[in-house]
Amino acid sequence: MKKEKRVLTGVHFMQGNYAAVEGALAAGCDFFAGYPITPANEISERMSRRLPAVGGVFLQGEDELCSINAVAGASLAGAKAMTATASAGYDYLQEGLEYGVAVEAPMVIVDVQRCRGENFATQADIMQVHWGPAGDHEMIVLAPSSVQELFDFTVRAFNLAEEYRTPVVVLSETTIALMRERLVIPEPDAIPVMNRKWTDKTPETYLPFKADSPWGVPEFAGLGRGYHTIYSINPHDERGSIEWDPDAFERLYTRIPLKVTKNRGKISTVQHWRADDAKAVLVAYGSEVRPCLDAMNTLREQGKKVGVMKIDAPWPFPEEAVADLSGRTDLVVTVEMNIGKYAGEIERACRGRCRTARVTKNRGMIHSPEEILESLKEVL
């Protein structure tokens, strides 16, 4: 096998699933495990060819449970590890994610959302990807809306996973995963890559779950290096020792969510289009941002002051950004490809400061701009 370049710098016309693979490789991914499921298969297929060619390991697990737990094991051994699946497969991953959260193992999961049992477009996993795993946690979830963002956000997912030592989900969709469009991959030097902080302490002085603040991230030692850490899902103290004391329990399960929510402003970035003077703002994440922009342009041509806010990372919830928006506009409209799950969160965060409305549908296909315009007639 010929060794290949890890970063395919250049301009490509590429499928979204492939872009996620290239993003992972650019971020330093060296372990991937997956189980076949449509419409995520191209991720495994490309990984199986590309990863060994850059010195990494590909594994097709016997099921999703194998894949996610192999990813957890590899991560604790020091790997940058990833798995990919589609909605139904994500159900199984939650067990491993619960473990990853508890032992603070960096890992990346791509969930290509699909309708129940079929491969139509949807955003129905928006709650599952956050609240699915048992136990208290704050999941980091990035929602790309283009092939380019599938690359960029996968790089970012690895970086966030390493920085905060936690699982990070790339919430993809059938729509963009199977779409082909222009992708620009920068030079390797221009791609920011972050690595977890490895400890320089000795095994005698190292405390594997001690952070420098109540929301801090512990230094990492890795398996098989003489640090004798117990990575237990059970409540554990700073030594990693299984601990039933309520104070230790509270300390751990406060710090783990806090290390994400304390940095919400940095993680859950938003983008605005023509929102400064807007009387109404369409709020969306993932592929639904695209018809929103189209609808906004049409409405602006009609003289209606409409803007768009795109949520890059739906979780942790961008509380401040939505609150700020609701104080500056008259109407917030959540556009979503499900029965209206995230809309509830948006409306809660608006707290009655403005009117709210929803444009939601669950028909296995993305909104057309015309559908959004039609829905807005009643509220604008």
Added chain:
Amino acid sequence: MAAELKNAGTALPVNPLRKYVREDRMPHFFCPGCGCGQVLGSFLRGVDGLGLDLDRMVTVAGVGCTARIPVYMKTDTLHGVHGRTLPWAMGIKLHSKETKVVVFAGDGDAVSIGGNHFIHAARRNLDVLMIVVNNFNFAMTGGQVAPMTPAGAVTMTTPWGSGEPPFDMCALAQAAGATYVARTATPDIGQMDRMIKKGLSHSGFGVVEVLSQCPTHFGRYALGSGSPAKLLDWIRGICVPKDLADAMNPEELKGKLVTGEFVDVVRPVFRGSSFVADESAGKDAEEA
């Protein structure tokens, strides 16, 4: 009381295996008479005898009584998800090939919830030793029926006796492709020591099944006695050494479990895609 100790005031001999034990985790949480401590001792004697470096070893355990064994030894340990020990081990082993990985699992963890992973680890010949402590029931959860509970046994979820035939885990491992398969029992410490030591030095997927006593649950409910001694006697009674079993007919073997080594072979270990990639990298070099 202290005055009655013969060697009070003098230094007590220190168990040579104590250096491998996390003393800050003591006292351990096993029930009185449990076999898990014997398995821990046997494992540490194997480590000591082979001169293995615990600093370079990772022990893996899921959920249950057996899963607490690694918590008491000075190794890196993954703990606490039911049945996923082998996927964890696979991730570790494929990423860091030099790390020695040993899995400790109860019978439920290994072949009930973890059954699919078990057969695939055997098929692949994952380079991991799996020590399965078979105490014939789900013990930590209170004594429910398990895949290796004898037919007819009363447990907390089979109050009228189990209507299910039990697994022969070693036969399963052998059929699926494990390269070292052995069954032993806690009453025969010498044999257990030999098999675990051999498993530790084996390259490939090794399975050592240890028949072990659970006086608290299996003993009380299935056998009507919480006495560890009576349970050890019962285990002794159902064990048949492989040499003798070869000469016995199926009727005579009914309700018995054969002990001994069933498989000891060598074949290439699983390395994920890196195996094929390395092989073809070699071919490329030769062709060039």
